[in-house]
Amino acid sequence: xxxxxxxSVVRGVSVLSIAGLLCKLIGLFFTVPxxxxxxxxxxxxxxxxxxxxxxxxxxxxxxxxxxxxxMVSHYLAKDDPRNAHRVFKVAFWLLTGLGCLCTLLMxxxxxxxxxxxxxxxxxxxxxxxxxxxTIVCALSTFRGFMQGQQNMRPTALSQILEQTGKVAFSLPxxxxxxxxxxxxxxxxxLLGITISEAIATAVIAVIYFRKRKSFEARPQLxxxxxxxxxxxxxxxxxxxxxxxxxxxxxxxxxxxxxxxxVPRMMDSGLTNETARSLYGVFSGLxxxxxxxxxxxxxxxxxxxxxxxxxxxxxxxxxxxRQASAQGLxxxxxxxxxxxxxxxxxxxxxxxxxxxxxxxPDQFQTGWxxxxxxxxxxxxxxxxxxxxxxxxxLGKQRIPMYTLVAGVSCKILMNYILVGIPGVNIHGGPFAxxxxxxVSMIPNLYFVCKYARLSFDWKNWMFKPLLSASVMGAVVYLxxxxxxxxxVWTLLEIAVGVGVYLAMAVWLKMVTPEDLxxxxxxxxxxxxxxxxx
Numbered sequence: 001x002x003x004x005x006x007x008s009v010v011r012g013v014s015v016l017s018i019a020g021l022l023c024k025l026i027g028l029f030f031t032v033p034x035x036x037x038x039x040x041x042x043x044x045x046x047x048x049x050x051x052x053x054x055x056x057x058x059x060x061x062x063x064x065x066x067x068x069x070x071m072v073s074h075y076l077a078k079d080d081p082r083n084a085h086r087v088f089k090v091a092f093w094l095l096t097g098l099g100c101l102c103t104l105l106m107x108x109x110x111x112x113x114x115x116x117x118x119x120x121x122x123x124x125x126x127x128x129x130x131x132x133x134t135i136v137c138a139l140s141t142f143r144g145f146m147q148g149q150q151n152m153r154p155t156a157l158s159q160i161l162e163q164t165g166k167v168a169f170s171l172p173x174x175x176x177x178x179x180x181x182x183x184x185x186x187x188x189x190l191l192g193i194t195i196s197e198a199i200a201t202a203v204i205a206v207i208y209f210r211k212r213k214s215f216e217a218r219p220q221l222x223x224x225x226x227x228x229x230x231x232x233x234x235x236x237x238x239x240x241x242x243x244x245x246x247x248x249x250x251x252x253x254x255x256x257x258x259x260x261x262v263p264r265m266m267d268s269g270l271t272n273e274t275a276r277s278l279y280g281v282f283s284g285l286x287x288x289x290x291x292x293x294x295x296x297x298x299x300x301x302x303x304x305x306x307x308x309x310x311x312x313x314x315x316x317x318x319x320x321r322q323a324s325a326q327g328l329x330x331x332x333x334x335x336x337x338x339x340x341x342x343x344x345x346x347x348x349x350x351x352x353x354x355x356x357x358x359x360p361d362q363f364q365t366g367w368x369x370x371x372x373x374x375x376x377x378x379x380x381x382x383x384x385x386x387x388x389x390x391x392x393l394g395k396q397r398i399p400m401y402t403l404v405a406g407v408s409c410k411i412l413m414n415y416i417l418v419g420i421p422g423v424n425i426h427g428g429p430f431a432x433x434x435x436x437x438v439s440m441i442p443n444l445y446f447v448c449k450y451a452r453l454s455f456d457w458k459n460w461m462f463k464p465l466l467s468a469s470v471m472g473a474v475v476y477l478x479x480x481x482x483x484x485x486x487v488w489t490l491l492e493i494a495v496g497v498g499v500y501l502a503m504a505v506w507l508k509m510v511t512p513e514d515l516x517x518x519x520x521x522x523x524x525x526x527x528x529x530x531x532x
Contacts, residue, residue: 026160026163026164026166026167030163030166030167030170030171031284031285031288031353032353032354032357033171034046034170034171034174034189035284035285035354035357035358036356036357037171037174037175037178037185038174038178038182038185038186038189039182040277040280040281040284040357040358040362041182041273041276041277041280042178042182042185042186042280043186043280043281043284043285044119044262044276044277044279044280044284045119045121045122045125045182045183045186045276045280046125046186046189046190046280046284047279047280047283047284048117048119048122048125049117049122049125049126049129049186049190050129050190051257051283052106052113052116052117052126053106053126053129053130053132053133053190056102056105056106056133057102057132057133057136058244063239063240063241063242063243063244063245064091064094064095064098064140064141064144064236064240064244065091065095065140065141065143065144065147066144066239066240066243066391067091067144067235067236067237067239067240067243068087068088068091068141068144068145068148068236069144069145069147069148070148070239070391070392071084071087071148071232071235071236071239072084072087072088072144072145072147072148072149073148073149073150074312075087075222076148076149078222078224079219079220079221079222080220080221080222080224081215081216081218081219081220082220082226083224083226083227083232084148085215085216086226086227086229086232087145087148087232087236088141088144088145090229090232090233090236091141091144091145091236092138092141094233094236095137095138095140095141096134096137096138096141098137099133099134099135099136099137099138100134102133102134102137103130103131103133103134106126106129106130106133107127107130110123110126110127111123113126114126116259117259118259118262118263119276121181121182121183121186122183122186123183124183124184124186124187125183125186125187125190127187128187128188128190128191128194129190129191129193129194131194132193132194132197135194135197135198135201136197136201138201138205139158139197139200139201139204142154142158142201142204142205142207142208143155143158143204145208146204146207146208149215154204154207154208155204157203157204157207158200158201158203158204159200161196161199161200161203162196162197162200163196164196165192165195165196165197165199165200166192166193166196168192168196169191169192169195169196170188170189170190170191170192170193170196171189171192172188172192173188173189173191173192174186174188174189174192175188176188177189239396242396242397242400243391243396243400245400256411256414257283257414257428260411260414260415260418261275261279261282261414261418261425261428262275262276262279263275264414264415264418264419264424265278265279265418265419265424265425267419268418268419268420268421268422268423268424269421270424275424277362278362278365278424278425279425281358281362281365281366281369281425282366282369282425282428285350285353285354285366286366286369286370286373287373289342289349289350289353289370290342290370290373290374290376290377293334293335293338293342293377293381308320308323308324308388308389308391308392308393308451311323312392312393312394317452320393320451320452321451321452321453323389323392324389324447324451324453325451325453325456327385327388327389328382328385328386328389328444328447328453328460329456329459329460330385331378331381331382331384331385331386332378332381332382332460332461332464332465333464333504333509334381335377335378335379335380335381335382335464336378336464336465336467336468337464337467337468337471337496337500338374338377338378338381339374339375339376339377339378339468340374340468340469340471340472341468341471341472341475341493341496341500342370342374342377343370343371343372343374343375343472344472344475344476344479344496345475345479345489345492345493345496346367346368346370346371346374347367347371347484348479348484348488348489348492349367349370349489350363350366350367350370351363351367351484351486351489352486352489354366365425365426368426369425369426369428369429372426372429372430372433373428373429373432375429375433376429376432376433376436379433379436379437379439379440380436382440382443382444383399383402383403383436383439383440383443386399386440386443386444386446386447387399387403387443389447389451390443390446390447390450393450393451395446395450398442398443398446399439399443402438402439402440402442402443403439405438405439405442406434406435406436406437406438406439407435409431409434409435409438410431410432410434410435411431413427413430413431413434414427414428414431417430417431459509463504463507463509464509466503466507467500467503467504467507467509468500470499470500470503471496471499471500471503472496474495474496474499475492475495475496475499478491478492478495479492
């Protein structure tokens, strides 16, 4: 089991990381033309709707898929596929019901929602995105079931379909809508999301039904009785409620930002149009760029939950430690270079994508925001990894409490900083840094405590930070002598990646043992099978 836990993390992170990065790259091909079609003001309308949708979506679908993944991996580790499948069936109806309820709330409460975000033009967007809540809830159940089997490929495929669907449907609909008004342009983009999610759900459902017979053919070695629907529902809710609350905290903060930041910027002396435009740049462009590398964080988190849970199910302490240590090491190794590299090249990256879509003031504000916001990447990556470990350990309440503390600080700092003349939107990134720092520190402490780990400062933090710092210094010198141009930006990124990899090899950040771990894992697994 020890080796299996390590293998699942490496394999799961690899599959989901590749898919996540592809999705974020495709997402950029969506954002750049969308900005040109509806402008920063139209993007502000779009972003008035999206945080509310994201909050309701998280409320309905965040916790139960994680609970499904954890319970399915638990039952499969105990050779009980019958109850693992029953978990999926119960969760599917629960999640679909919750999704329908949230869709209904968004439809009925359309007027109240447009009043809360203080943007009457957002009404059509709320109608366009509302069916998506039910669709994604069903999609999330399939994903949780597949992830519980430590099969991340269907999730990865559905994520790619979501993003390609947005490009294929949202952009044409946004274009035709914008010919009538910015409001309909934003609504068209949101309707395209609904269509793409429906396609992704249909595809993953086909995969499920194709693999259902092979799953049901698994031998039922456990002698456990078939669990009742009510008992499974009770366990699902007991696991998912703290995770749902935890997952809702960040979308709730984004919702509060969407309601609060524009009025607070107006209090600082900006007009409504300028404030709405700046909010669109920050939330629609800067945050989207930040979300590109955070796909790695989500990949680590999703892979850690079933791996740690399966090790816990059979009381494999070494497997728990191995999976947890691998997750933390990956988080720092991926987070530091992404944070430092994007911060150093903020102007170049922002210009590469958005220079022709924004006026000079918006462009300068955008890359300045990206310079500071990039520093949250490593913090968020570690928060996600530690949250996944704690959820797999059955300590899902801890990340909930730490995120509550962090987001409370974020909301307070946003309210204070954004309302200060001369600071306004620039207060947002600093508030986010405080938020994730407050969440990360206690998460690390509790992971080390409950996974019985000694914090490896040298290999987890010092070596990645030193490598990323050298990379940042080299790239900074390079950008100082090269002109601002797309070709040179690509060269600077390539040099940065090369320097970081060279430093990683020199500092032996990835050891020969790490590189040969999968081979050892497979051989040990075969020996265990023979012994059984």
